[in-house]
Amino acid sequence: MTQDTLQKFIFENAAVRGELVDISATWREIQARHQYPVAVKRLLGQMVSAAALLSANLKFNGSIVMQIHGDGPVRLLVVECDSQLRMRATAKLNEDAQIADDANLTDLLNQTGRGRFVITLDPAEKVPGQQPYQGVVPLDGEDVATVIEHYMLRSEQLDTQLWLAADDNVARGLLLQKLPLHGGKAEAHPVSPEEALETWNRAVMLGRTLKEEELLSTEIDVLQKRLFWEETIRVFDPVHPSFHCSCTRDKVGNMLKMLGQAEVEDALAEQGKLGINCDFCGKHYEYDAVDCAQLFASDAPAEALIHPTEAKH
Numbered sequence: 001m002t003q004d005t006l007q008k009f010i011f012e013n014a015a016v017r018g019e020l021v022d023i024s025a026t027w028r029e030i031q032a033r034h035q036y037p038v039a040v041k042r043l044l045g046q047m048v049s050a051a052a053l054l055s056a057n058l059k060f061n062g063s064i065v066m067q068i069h070g071d072g073p074v075r076l077l078v079v080e081c082d083s084q085l086r087m088r089a090t091a092k093l094n095e096d097a098q099i100a101d102d103a104n105l106t107d108l109l110n111q112t113g114r115g116r117f118v119i120t121l122d123p124a125e126k127v128p129g130q131q132p133y134q135g136v137v138p139l140d141g142e143d144v145a146t147v148i149e150h151y152m153l154r155s156e157q158l159d160t161q162l163w164l165a166a167d168d169n170v171a172r173g174l175l176l177q178k179l180p181l182h183g184g185k186a187e188a189h190p191v192s193p194e195e196a197l198e199t200w201n202r203a204v205m206l207g208r209t210l211k212e213e214e215l216l217s218t219e220i221d222v223l224q225k226r227l228f229w230e231e232t233i234r235v236f237d238p239v240h241p242s243f244h245c246s247c248t249r250d251k252v253g254n255m256l257k258m259l260g261q262a263e264v265e266d267a268l269a270e271q272g273k274l275g276i277n278c279d280f281c282g283k284h285y286e287y288d289a290v291d292c293a294q295l296f297a298s299d300a301p302a303e304a305l306i307h308p309t310e311a312k313h
């Protein structure tokens with residue numbers, strides 16, 4: 001079995017960092033559970049690459065949830081990534097949505113300008129009452145990379161450039177990021193702002209020579225050498241993202257509790273038992289009348305969950 005790889009590097013003596021990711025195996029696992037139209041696959045695969053690239057730089061113990069809420073034929077794209085780079089993703093489409101192979105982000109998710117890009121940081125260990133951090137911005141851009149670049153600049157004040165590509169088999173990405181200069185901190189090789197800006201501009205220029213086709217067809221170690229062979233870069237130990245679904249029977253039970261006893265009992269009366277499939281991995285959970293009675297008998301209150309499946313009211 002092939003293993004996915006995320007490779008971090010920095011430009012020596014310059015405040016620029018880079019990452020290349022090949023997340024194709026994880027991407028194929030995500031798709032194995034769904035049949036998505038070509039255009040949806042392209043966007044979701046690009047988001048999976050982007051989520052891995054952004055998560056790898058977070059010094060944060062928890063999950064990053066990246067969502068695009070759409071106003072077109074696609075209602076939602078979701079990617080989750082935890083601090084060990086374990087990922088899952090899913091898409092929700094309108095019923096009977098007709099989607100052309102070459103449909104872009106605007107066609108699919110931002111037809112009337114009401115699409116939203118949402119990033120949620122959900123800590124693994126929350127103190128009671130703690131809310132996850134959430135950033136919400138309009139879909140400012142024609143593709144996933146541009147939307148995220150704008151988000152990173154406005155919300156995180158980080159100049160970031162992304163190149164993302166995905167098809168049925170492959171999902172890869174390149175990230176370049178200009179790091180803030182450490183004001184007043186004594187360093188062995190201090191970088192002047194001019195020098196840092198020059199390296200950043202050069203790195204971005206090299207990145208811009210990368211075409212989508214080339215990103216899809218070339219291994220990331222080859223790409224790194226091909227793009228940056230004239231630069232002095234330091235390469236770190238690679239890390240390995242993977243597919244993992246965090247669904248459990250407890251979490252599904254919690255979701256039922258949040259629906260409320262009346263609604264659950266109505267559904268039980270109609271169907272005899274409740275069958276729920278995980279949106280991410282397709283795992284099937286069943287609750288009969290006895291299971292449901294037990295859920296509502298326990299005094300523990302339903303714990304608020306960040307669950308990207310739509311909240312039913």
Ligand SMILES: [Zn+2]
Pocket residue numbers: 245246247278279280281282283
């Ligand atoms: Zn699952």
